[in-house]
Amino acid sequence: MNRIRRWSQAGFLILFLAGVALAFGAFVPWSPLAAFIRLDPLLFLGQAVTRLDWPPGLLQVGVLVGVTLFLGRIFCSHVCPLGTTLALVAWLTRAKRGKRFQPPETWRRGKYVVLIALIVAAFWGVNLTHWGAPLSLATRLYALVVWPFVQFVSDNTVLPGLTPPELVRVAHSGALLVLLGGILGLSVLVPRFWCRYLCPAGALLAFLGRWSLVRRGVGEHCTHCGRCAQQCPVGIGEDGAVAAGECLNCGLCVAQCPEEVIGFQTGGQQRAPFWPRRRQALGAALAGTAAAFFAGTGLWAYRGEREKGQPVAETLVRPPGALPEGAFLDRCVRCGACLRACPTNMLHPQWGEQSGLGAFAPLAVARRGPCEARCTACGEVCPTGAIRSLPLTEKLWAKMGTARLLPSKCLAWEWDRSCLVCDEACPFGAIDLRREPGQKVAVPYVLEDRCTGCGACEHACPVQGQAAIQVTPMGALRLDSGSFRQRGRQLGLDISRTHDKDRALSSDPHSAPDSGQLPPGFSS
Numbered sequence: 001m002n003r004i005r006r007w008s009q010a011g012f013l014i015l016f017l018a019g020v021a022l023a024f025g026a027f028v029p030w031s032p033l034a035a036f037i038r039l040d041p042l043l044f045l046g047q048a049v050t051r052l053d054w055p056p057g058l059l060q061v062g063v064l065v066g067v068t069l070f071l072g073r074i075f076c077s078h079v080c081p082l083g084t085t086l087a088l089v090a091w092l093t094r095a096k097r098g099k100r101f102q103p104p105e106t107w108r109r110g111k112y113v114v115l116i117a118l119i120v121a122a123f124w125g126v127n128l129t130h131w132g133a134p135l136s137l138a139t140r141l142y143a144l145v146v147w148p149f150v151q152f153v154s155d156n157t158v159l160p161g162l163t164p165p166e167l168v169r170v171a172h173s174g175a176l177l178v179l180l181g182g183i184l185g186l187s188v189l190v191p192r193f194w195c196r197y198l199c200p201a202g203a204l205l206a207f208l209g210r211w212s213l214v215r216r217g218v219g220e221h222c223t224h225c226g227r228c229a230q231q232c233p234v235g236i237g238e239d240g241a242v243a244a245g246e247c248l249n250c251g252l253c254v255a256q257c258p259e260e261v262i263g264f265q266t267g268g269q270q271r272a273p274f275w276p277r278r279r280q281a282l283g284a285a286l287a288g289t290a291a292a293f294f295a296g297t298g299l300w301a302y303r304g305e306r307e308k309g310q311p312v313a314e315t316l317v318r319p320p321g322a323l324p325e326g327a328f329l330d331r332c333v334r335c336g337a338c339l340r341a342c343p344t345n346m347l348h349p350q351w352g353e354q355s356g357l358g359a360f361a362p363l364a365v366a367r368r369g370p371c372e373a374r375c376t377a378c379g380e381v382c383p384t385g386a387i388r389s390l391p392l393t394e395k396l397w398a399k400m401g402t403a404r405l406l407p408s409k410c411l412a413w414e415w416d417r418s419c420l421v422c423d424e425a426c427p428f429g430a431i432d433l434r435r436e437p438g439q440k441v442a443v444p445y446v447l448e449d450r451c452t453g454c455g456a457c458e459h460a461c462p463v464q465g466q467a468a469i470q471v472t473p474m475g476a477l478r479l480d481s482g483s484f485r486q487r488g489r490q491l492g493l494d495i496s497r498t499h500d501k502d503r504a505l506s507s508d509p510h511s512a513p514d515s516g517q518l519p520p521g522f523s524s
């Protein structure tokens with residue numbers, strides 16, 4: 001039994017890590033990462049309650065519920081990559097732990113309290129389940145913290161072919177480090193502290209596992225030696241008895257029992273579960289309500305759908321194909337898979353830019369990298385459909401925003417320096433260089449109907465610090481269904497990569513750049 005569990009844990013962890021490693025640019029379509037994330041019952045429940053519909057993953061979660069009702073919480077002991085990671089941390093640090101700190105049994109109620117708070121917040125229309133969902137946390141841990149360090153260490157010499165280190169993603173999200181560091185650190189103190197006392201997905205499975213068919217049973221010849229309690233990863237009582245829903249059915253105690261009286265059977269004994277007290281449940285509900293309120297939306301703020309098919313001027317630039325903002329924030333489980341997949345490093349985890357509601361959601365930061373015109377990676381890897389998976393012809397029309405020129409910073413407008421960098425960088429011919437009265441050199445204009453908000457201009461702008469041309473979310477096309485191309489045409493957009501070539505061939509004197517002085521750092 002132990003061997004099966006070890007192989008299972010190792011196999012699932014390797015599969016999961018392979019998913020993280022492959023979820024990058026061209027490898028995206030083969031990544032098993034989405035299948036893992038859709039297995040998380042808490043993420044599924046959070047999305048379902050928030051939007052009152054069935055999110056992707058109904059089949060996977062249905063199978064998981066069935067397995068839990070039959071075999072108990074074996075997902076936690078055999079599959080969950082975060083659980084395996086925490087078990088590894090506990091194993092690696094076991095010698096340094098000294099005398100074990102044993103928290104009171106009643107702390108086990110904590111995970112139900114967290115679960116209630118998250119579900120109540122979701123009921124109010126604010127999905128915060130990603131703060132505690134193990135698959136979301138595990139993906140963020142490996143994709144946004146571990147993987148950049150692997151790249152940093154490899155430095156293109158140990159593991160050739162890796163892109164340069166992207167530690168900025170980590171620095172950008174200190175809260176992520178604190179959260180993950182806390183979870184890992186507590187596991188050093190008490191093995192699988194998170195799984196025992198805090199994990200809300202574990203609470204959900206413990207709730208179901210209470211009625212599981214196969215349970216741990218102890219024969220009448222038990223001598224109460226306590227060997228099983230010493231080995232148990234979730235700390236069963238010294239008397240060898242286990243509370244309903246707490247056992248992970250890992251089988252470690254079976255191998256430890258000198259009398260060989262422990263086994264798994266239908267209808268095994270269990271003690272009363274650690275349900276939260278009424279006052280604790282009420283406090284959790286109030287905390288969930290307060291969290292929903294303080295997440296910055298106000299209660300029910302995102303319940304109402306915005307008018308369908310309308311481009312909405314949102315406050316932040318999202319990846320191409322992102323659902324309308326309210327639906328996007330509800331659907332996004334903050335797994336970070338899109339961030340990992342983005343080959344130009346344009347996508348970054350959001351933090352303080354928009355209350356607590358959008359924390360860790362992907363934000364398009366054009367200054368760091370442009371949205372590559374031939375890339376559809378973020379939509380392909382997104383497991384929840386928060387970013388729609390679009391063919392290239394549709395993705396080009398999924399306008400992320402519109403570039404806005406800041407003449408006071410522009411080398412041509414303000415400093416009379418001939419500069420055509422944004423014009424050259426734009427793959428859609430959306431920059432027009434014109435002669436203007438009073439200007440010594442040709443100056444750039446943004447053709448808004450041609451601009452997709454890809455940020456190639458902002459990324460390339462040679463002005464130091466803040467660019468002289470910046471992508472704003474103005475005019476972003478955010479559709480939850482239907483064709484971006486069709487809708488874009490109705491709105492009068494004219495997006496095509498051939499514009500760039502047209503302009504190069506153009507003999508229009510207004511579009512001819514001045515041949516004078518080049519900007520600093522450029523040579524002819």
Ligand code: SF4
Binds near residue numbers: 332333337381387
């Ligand atoms: S938008 Fe990105 S972070 Fe959110 S669910 Fe999709 S892939 Fe994960």
